[in-house]
Amino acid sequence: MSSSDKDAPKITVSKEIIWHMTCGACRYYWTVPTMSEADNPSRRSWTCPLCATTLDAIEQDV
Numbered sequence: 001m002s003s004s005d006k007d008a009p010k011i012t013v014s015k016e017i018i019w020h021m022t023c024g025a026c027r028y029y030w031t032v033p034t035m036s037e038a039d040n041p042s043r044r045s046w047t048c049p050l051c052a053t054t055l056d057a058i059e060q061d062v
């Protein structure tokens with residue numbers, strides 16, 4: 001492959017991060033996908049999509 005192959009077909013890849021969210025009030029679990037390493041959901045509070053409780057988010061080691 002040389003730079004003259006720029007029009008050749010490629011498989012493009014990109015990394016997706018999927019954050020796992022668990023509501024501390026009702027234990028409902030959902031996911032939040034992002035393409036940005038800096039987009040950490042623990043930076044703010046979230047409202048549970050099931051029970052509508054708004055809680056601070058804290059990152060947990062698995």
Ligand SMILES: [Zn+2]
Binds near residue numbers: 025049
């Ligand atoms: Zn909930």
